[in-house]
Amino acid sequence: MAEPSTTQAILVGIERYADSNAIPDLNGPVNDVYRFCQWLRYRNVPPENISVFASPLDRNTGIVDEITSLINSKPLEATKDIINKALREEVRKKTASLFFLFWSGHGWIVPQGDRRLIYADATMEDLKNLNLTAQLNAMQTDLYNNLPRQLLIFDACANSQLLKITPPDDLPPIGKHLPSQQQMVMLAANPGEYAINKGDEQTGIFSRELLNELNSLKDTEIWPPDLESVMQSVQRKFIKLREDKQTRQTPSYLLYQDWSGNRKERFSEIEPATKTGKRDSFPLPRNLTIQELGLLRDLFLQCQSMQDPQSRKDIILNLRKEIANNIIMEGNANSVVLSAIKTSRGYSGGLAELLDVIDMLYENDSVAMQNLRKATIQMLPEEFPLECC
Incomplete structure (x- = not known):
């Protein structure tokens, strides 16, 4: 005993x-x-x-x-x-x-x-x-x-x-x-x-x-x-x-x-929060205007890690498999970043996950990362409930 x-x-x-x-x-x-x-x-x-x-x-x-x-x-x-x-x-x-x-x-x-x-x-x-x-x-x-x-x-x-x-x-x-x-x-x-x-x-x-x-x-x-x-x-x-x-x-x-x-x-009394679900198992995100999408793209590209082809690839491969598999990884920085933004938003918590991975692997709360996160949350608060509650 x-x-x-x-x-x-x-x-x-x-x-x-x-x-x-x-x-x-x-x-x-x-x-x-x-x-x-x-x-x-x-x-x-x-x-x-x-x-x-x-x-x-x-x-x-x-x-x-x-x-x-x-x-x-x-x-x-x-x-x-x-x-x-x-x-x-x-x-x-x-x-x-x-x-x-x-x-x-x-x-x-x-x-x-x-x-x-x-x-x-x-x-x-x-x-x-x-x-x-x-x-x-x-x-x-x-x-x-x-x-x-x-x-x-x-x-x-x-x-x-x-x-x-x-x-x-x-x-x-x-x-x-x-x-x-x-x-x-x-x-x-x-x-x-x-x-x-x-x-x-x-x-x-x-x-x-x-x-x-x-x-x-x-x-x-x-x-x-x-x-x-x-x-x-x-x-x-x-x-x-x-x-x-x-x-x-x-x-x-x-x-x-x-x-x-x-x-x-x-x-485990409750199912994992990360359990894979269908893409339509959560409310679809609102469409971004061309101006909003352009602003997000520019903020992403201010991060050094998103300008380098290898680090962009590393970031994408660290996302959930279902997200990573649907992002275009080859091409210029502009096309890859746009693909990452659009694809990640098609999954619950995907955009927040993308920011977290960029920050964790490369940016380490850089000024560019802070600006990106702040603008993204202000633009799309409904996709960042933890930061906005």
């Missing part, structure tokens, strides 16, 4: 990356780590059993001081070598009735389908990352038999638009499959989706709703809480958030085996 006193926890919050020009900052992961620390301490997990790894923005160093006071130790850097040592070596030397892992930061899915999480010391030339899929598999083996019950929470994107290549793996050792391992994984987003971080609130939407649910539980004697019920409540909240156009993401959870020893598969 799990007890707070014998729970071991690792929490990771990464807001700043080594290559901040290419990998955007986040304002929220360190605060979410702090709030999870507060919840663990409220539930009587000893401070010495909580290890924190953080890469804060300068403005959030005060939160790191609060974490230090809460757990009586200073958070370590969230770099590859330091986290790998904790996750693949040190934690295997400890015995715990429950192992708790929370990670908030950038993530993506590679073409082969593996989920990846980016370390703080990553650059685009050396994209240091944790192969989350492989790590979860490793933790289901006898190498982690000292951690028979695992609760693992990840607030990170699961889209495939960061890059098309697959970086070299730094795979964990894999032991012998251990059927008795009980592992529950909570994920902020389904494959293909972004996990929204609210910088103004200093939180990820998933972390916010999950913590609200955990803090609202009246029965504080049960450890861990009824996590299936908690996650189902969170999913119901996201149905409302999606209806209110505050997010497109779809939290889900995986049970390798539940706390009663029953083998279970994936659960």
Whole structure:
């Protein structure tokens, strides 16, 4: 039976990356780590059993001081070598009735389908990352038999638009499959989706709703809480958030085996927001005037990435397959940009997706990108409900 006193926890919050020009900052992961620390301490997990790894923005160093006071130790850097040592070596030397892992930061899915999480010391030339899929598999083996019950929470994107290549793996050792391992994984987003971080609130939407649910539980004697019920409540909240156009993401959870020893598969109360639908499954966009189309084209072409044939191709190939396959990629910049605008608008959220991909892969919130986004939202607010709500 799990007890707070014998729970071991690792929490990771990464807001700043080594290559901040290419990998955007986040304002929220360190605060979410702090709030999870507060919840663990409220539930009587000893401070010495909580290890924190953080890469804060300068403005959030005060939160790191609060974490230090809460757990009586200073958070370590969230770099590859330091986290790998904790996750693949040190934690295997400890015995715990429950192992708790929370990670908030950038993530993506590679073409082969593996989920990846980016370390703080990553650059685009050396994209240091944790192969989350492989790590979860490793933790289901006898190498982690000292951690028979695992609760693992990840607030990170699961889209495939960061890059098309697959970086070299730094795979964990894999032991012998251990059927008795009980592992529950909570994920902020389904494959293909972004996990929204609210910088103004200093939180990820998933972390916010999950913590609200955990803090609202009246029965504080049960450890861990009824996590299936908690996650189902969170999913119901996201149905409302999606209806209110505050997010497109779809939290889900995986049970390798539940706390009663029953083998279970994936659960998801709501369909993924990125589920492919027919082109006519949403209201058709209004027709642009020649003047409006010309203005959008010119703003797109002010972005350096849209002037270069190779970067234009990379951007298009990172769009949803059904969108990318219908855009004319060959030809001059003018014709390709016009095709991208017209085609993306034929799919729900397509134009917003096009802007996000351009920004994420190449523009990094450049002045030209800011002008493009502002003008597009003003011209077509109905196609950008998240930005306009």
